[in-house]
Amino acid sequence: xxxxxxxxxxxxxxxxxxxxxxxxxxxxxxxxxxxxxxxxxxxxxxxxxxxxxxxxxxxxxxxxxxxxxxxxxxxxxxxxxxxxxxxxxxxxxxxxxxxxxxxxxxxxxxxxxxxxxxxxxxxxxxxxxxxxxxxxxxxxxxxxxxxxxxxxxxxxxxxxxxxxxxxxxxxxxxxxxxxxxxxxxxxxxxxxxxxxxxxxxxxxxxxxxxxxxxxxxxxxxxxxxxxxxxxxxxxxxxxxxxxxxxxxxxxxx
Amino acid sequence: xxxxxxxxxxxxxxxxxxxxxxxxxxxxxxxxxxxxxxxxxxxxxxxxxxxxxxxxxxxxxxxxxxxxxxxxxxxxxxxxxxxxxxxxxxxxxxxxxxxxxxxxxxxxxxxxxxxxxxxxxxxxxxxxxxxxxxxxxxxxxxxxxxxxxxxxxxxxxxxxxxxxxxxxxxxxxxxxxxxxxxxxxxxxxxxxxxxxxxxxxxxxxxxxxxxxxxxxxxxxxxxxxxxxxxxxxxxxxxxxxxxxxxxxxxxxxxxxxxxxxxxxxxxxxxxxxxxxxxxxxxxxxxxxxxxxx
Numbered sequence: 001x002x003x004x005x006x007x008x009x010x011x012x013x014x015x016x017x018x019x020x021x022x023x024x025x026x027x028x029x030x031x032x033x034x035x036x037x038x039x040x041x042x043x044x045x046x047x048x049x050x051x052x053x054x055x056x057x058x059x060x061x062x063x064x065x066x067x068x069x070x071x072x073x074x075x076x077x078x079x080x081x082x083x084x085x086x087x088x089x090x091x092x093x094x095x096x097x098x099x100x101x102x103x104x105x106x107x108x109x110x111x112x113x114x115x116x117x118x119x120x121x122x123x124x125x126x127x128x129x130x131x132x133x134x135x136x137x138x139x140x141x142x143x144x145x146x147x148x149x150x151x152x153x154x155x156x157x158x159x160x161x162x163x164x165x166x167x168x169x170x171x172x173x174x175x176x177x178x179x180x181x182x183x184x185x186x187x188x189x190x191x192x193x194x195x196x197x198x199x200x201x202x203x204x205x206x207x208x209x210x211x212x213x214x215x216x217x218x219x220x221x222x223x224x225x226x227x228x229x230x231x232x233x234x235x236x237x238x239x240x241x242x243x244x245x246x247x248x249x250x251x252x253x
Numbered sequence: 254x255x256x257x258x259x260x261x262x263x264x265x266x267x268x269x270x271x272x273x274x275x276x277x278x279x280x281x282x283x284x285x286x287x288x289x290x291x292x293x294x295x296x297x298x299x300x301x302x303x304x305x306x307x308x309x310x311x312x313x314x315x316x317x318x319x320x321x322x323x324x325x326x327x328x329x330x331x332x333x334x335x336x337x338x339x340x341x342x343x344x345x346x347x348x349x350x351x352x353x354x355x356x357x358x359x360x361x362x363x364x365x366x367x368x369x370x371x372x373x374x375x376x377x378x379x380x381x382x383x384x385x386x387x388x389x390x391x392x393x394x395x396x397x398x399x400x401x402x403x404x405x406x407x408x409x410x411x412x413x414x415x416x417x418x419x420x421x422x423x424x425x426x427x428x429x430x431x432x433x434x435x436x437x438x439x440x441x442x443x444x445x446x447x448x449x450x451x452x453x454x455x456x457x458x459x460x461x462x463x464x465x466x467x468x469x470x471x472x473x474x475x476x477x478x479x480x481x482x483x484x485x486x487x488x489x490x491x492x493x494x495x496x497x498x499x500x501x502x503x504x505x506x507x508x509x510x511x512x513x514x515x516x517x518x519x520x521x522x523x524x525x526x527x528x529x530x531x532x533x534x535x536x537x538x539x540x541x542x543x544x545x546x
Contacts, residue, residue, distance in 0.1 A: 084458070111458065
C-alpha cells in the first residue's frame with residue numbers, strides 16, 4: 001500500500017451524498033488534496049462540513065461519485081483493508097468521542113494498541129504527547145473529570161498519536177482559549193511540516209486569516225475551491241513567530 | 254487471547270445473569286448426558302444378558318397333574334435339533350419349586366402342586382432363531398409346550414429406554430440452542446450499549462476481529478465461570494440420584510462405573526459450553542459489524 005508522492009492523498013470526484021431519501025447534502029464534490037497540504041474547511045452550520053469530513057474518514061459511503069484515499073478507491077477496497085486506511089487518517093471529532101470508561105492515557109493509547117504497538121513504546125509516546133498538550137497531570141483522569149478544553153486536547157492527542165498521514169479536525173479549537181488554540185495549531189503545523197496532510201473545519205475566521213492556509217468553502221452542499229491550493233504553503237505563517245519553536249515536538253514526531 | 258479490554262463489558266448489568274443461566278444449562282446438560290450414558294449402558298447390558306436365552310414351559314397334563322417324561326424328552330430333542338440352540342437343559346423340580354417359593358412358601362413341595370416343567374435354552378447370539386416357527390414345531394409335537402421368549406418383554410423395555418434416550422438427546426440439543434440464543438441476545442445488547450465506543454474503535458482503525466475478540470473472551474470467561482458452577486451443582490445431584498437409585502433397588506440402572514472417556518466428557522462439558530458461548534459472541538459481533546461502512 002505504498003503511496004506515490006505525486007498522487008493526491010485524498011481525491012473526490014463527482015461525489016454526492018444524501019441521507020436516506022432526503023435531498024443531497026453534498027453535490028458534485030470535486031477536489032484533490034496533495035500530500036503535505038494544509039487546508040481549512042469553512043462554511044455555515046449545515047453546509048455539509050461534517051458530512052464531508054465523515055466521507056474522508058470513511059464513516060460514510062458516498063451515494064455517488066468516487067473517493068480515493070492514498071490512491072485507493074474506497075468503494076472497491078476490500079472491507080478487511082479499510083482499517084489500515086483508517087489508521088492513516090487521524091480524526092479530531094467535533095464532540096471528542098472519548099471512551100468514557102478509559103483514562104486519558106488509555107484513550108490516547110488506543111490507536112497504538114489497536115495497531116499492536118508494544119506497551120513500552122505506547123507508554124513513551126503517550127506520556128510525551130500528553131506532556132506536550134499539557135495533560136501530564138491528568139493521565140489517569142477519566143474524561144468526565146476533565147474540562148471541555150482538556151477533553152478536546154485528549155481527543156487531539158488521540159488523533160495524532162499514531163502519526164497519521166492525514167489529519168482531519170472538526171472544530172478543534174472550539175473549546176480552548178486563544179493561547180491553547182495557537183499551541184494546538186502549532187502542533188498541527190509541525191505535523192504538516194513533517195508531511196501530514198491537514199484539513200481543519202472551523203468557524204474561527206480569525207484563525208483562518210492569521211494562518212493563511214488555503215480555504216475549502218462549503219455552501220449549501222457545494223464546495224468552492226481556493227484560488228490556489230498549493231501544498232505546504234506556509235511562508236507567511238504568523239505562528240512561527242507567535243509561538244516559539246518547541247524542539248520537543250520533533251522528538252515526539 | 255487479548256489481555257486488554259477497551260470496552261467496559263465487566264460492568265454490563267445485562268450480562269450478569271449470563272453465568273447463572275449457563276450454570277443452569279450445564280447443570281441440566283450434565284444430568285441429561287449422564288442419563289444418556291446410563292440408559293445406553295443399561296440397554297446394552299440387558300441386550301447382551303438376555304438375548305442369548307429363552308425358556309420353554311411345559312404345562313402339566315390335566316389328568317395326571319404332571320408332565321410326562323416323554324413330553325420332556327420330545328421337547329429337548331426338538332430344541333436340540335433347532336439350529337442356533339447351543340444348549341437345552343431341564344430345570345430340576347427342586348429348582349422349579351424354589352422359583353415359586355417366594356409366593357407360596359415351602360408348602361409348595363408338600364402340596365403336590367401341578368407345576369409346569371421349565372427348560373432353559375441357551376442360544377447362539379449370532380444366529381437369528383425364528384421363535385414363531387419354533388413355537389409351532391413344539392406345539393405340533395408336544396401339546397402344552399410354549400416358548401417364553403425374554404426378548405418380547407425386553408424389547409418393549411429397551412424401546413422405552415431408547416425413547417428416554419432420545420428425549421435426553423433432545424434436551425441437550427435444546428440446551429445448546431438456548432445457550433446460543435441467550436449469548437446472541439446478550440452480545441447484541443452489549444453491542445447496542447457500547448455502540449458509541451465500538452464506532453470510535455472502528456473509526457480509528459480497529460479491525461472487526463479486534464472488537465469481536467473482546468466480546469468473545471468475555472463470553473468465554475462468563476461461560477467457563479457459569480459452566481463450572483453448573484458442574485459443581487450437578488455432582489452432588491448425581492450422587493443423590495445414585496443414593497436413591499441404590500435404595501430403591503434399581504440395580505440395573507448403573508449410575509457408577511463409567512469409562513474414563515465418559516468422566517472426561519462430563520468434565521469438559523463446561524468447557525464445551527464456554528467455547529460455544531465464545532464462538533457465538535464472536536460470530537454475532539462480526540455479523541453486526543459487517544453492516545458498518
